Amino acid sequence: MQTNQLRKGMWAVITGASSGIGESMARQMGAQGMNLLLVARRLDRLEALGAELKEQYQIEYQAIDADLSLAHEAKQVFERATAQGRVVQVLINNAGVGVYGPFQHYDVEQYLKMIQINVTALMELSYHFVGHMRTHGKVSYIGNVGSIASYLSVPYFSVYGATKHFVKEFSEALSYDLKKSNISVTLIAPGGTYSEFTERSGQILKASAHTNMMTSEAVAKIGLQGLFKRRRAIIPGWTNCVAVLFPRFFPAKWMLALNHWVMQRAVSYKKVSS
Numbered sequence: 001m002q003t004n005q006l007r008k009g010m011w012a013v014i015t016g017a018s019s020g021i022g023e024s025m026a027r028q029m030g031a032q033g034m035n036l037l038l039v040a041r042r043l044d045r046l047e048a049l050g051a052e053l054k055e056q057y058q059i060e061y062q063a064i065d066a067d068l069s070l071a072h073e074a075k076q077v078f079e080r081a082t083a084q085g086r087v088v089q090v091l092i093n094n095a096g097v098g099v100y101g102p103f104q105h106y107d108v109e110q111y112l113k114m115i116q117i118n119v120t121a122l123m124e125l126s127y128h129f130v131g132h133m134r135t136h137g138k139v140s141y142i143g144n145v146g147s148i149a150s151y152l153s154v155p156y157f158s159v160y161g162a163t164k165h166f167v168k169e170f171s172e173a174l175s176y177d178l179k180k181s182n183i184s185v186t187l188i189a190p191g192g193t194y195s196e197f198t199e200r201s202g203q204i205l206k207a208s209a210h211t212n213m214m215t216s217e218a219v220a221k222i223g224l225q226g227l228f229k230r231r232r233a234i235i236p237g238w239t240n241c242v243a244v245l246f247p248r249f250f251p252a253k254w255m256l257a258l259n260h261w262v263m264q265r266a267v268s269y270k271k272v273s274s
């Protein structure tokens with residue numbers, strides 16, 4: 001039997017499925033016949049996406065509107081996803097936000113929300129779903145979307161980068177904790193990707209930025225391949241793979257200056273509110 005056939009009918013939760021990488025993952029998982037639990041705030045988008053994929057691939061779906069910047073919303077997502085005895089075998093913690101610019105440029109509330117979405121909700125969803133997956137015992141997959149900023153310290157992305165360092169350290173340690181179980185945990189660490197993230201994070205791309213940008217579709221495809229191969233970590237794009245090696249060879253002081261220089265050549269910023 002083809003591996004895609006084995007996944008047919010599996011239920012998968014994808015947070016941040018209303019745009020970008022999460023939407024692309026939903027489309028690709030739908031094409032494999034997987035049933036989808038689509039999570040984000042923009043319910044209209046989730047409903048439209050789910051209905052389209054249902055029509056195209058005869059899958060089942062449920063749109064779950066949730067604001068993961070609110071404490072305890074993650075628990076409600078888990079309860080809605082697993083209601084009526086539904087067995088979930090895939091969790092993709094993809095929802096994430098960032099703001100780019102000097103630290104004092106943004107309100108502290110924006111940073112607190114970012115930490116809630118990128119760190120707390122991701123950990124909380126992982127906690128509840130690991131329990132659920134252990135109980136049902138079927139082969140299961142958790143994919144946590146970090147960033148190449150999980151490996152690099154990037155000035156002007158200080159809080160965002162720190163949240164993505166959490167995603168890496170948490171995912172890798174959890175994958176080891178669970179290595180004797182049926183549950184794999186994969187860190188998916190993209191570099192610059194065309195999506196709504198650029199605009200929402202206050203980044204204005206300069207011409208040089210486009211040389212290393214990937215599409216959401218390509219990132220989703222490579223990420224899902226790594227996820228279903230039960231890889232510990234997957235970094236889409238060879239330039240990104242090279243970039244994350246630099247801190248192994250150069251002192252932190254040099255790396256900070258280099259990352260700042262690279263980012264300033266590629267990106268300027270404007271203030272965004274979220």
Ligand SMILES: NC(=O)c1ccc[n+]([C@@H]2O[C@H](COP(=O)([O-])OP(=O)(O)OC[C@H]3O[C@@H](n4cnc5c(N)ncnc54)[C@H](OP(=O)(O)O)[C@@H]3O)[C@@H](O)[C@H]2O)c1
Nearest residue numbers: 016018019020021040041042068096147192193195196197
């Ligand atoms: N694009 C890049 O260059 C890049 C690079 C490295 C890593 N990443 C990571 O990739 C992941 C996906 O980002 P993307 O590039 O696809 O950006 P995107 O198009 O902006 O997608 C972000 C998703 O997160 C959801 N989201 C945001 N705030 C939320 C909240 N409070 N509650 C629930 N859902 C929320 C959004 O949905 P709603 O607004 O409808 O809620 C949207 O579906 C993020 O974790 C990001 O950090 C992106």
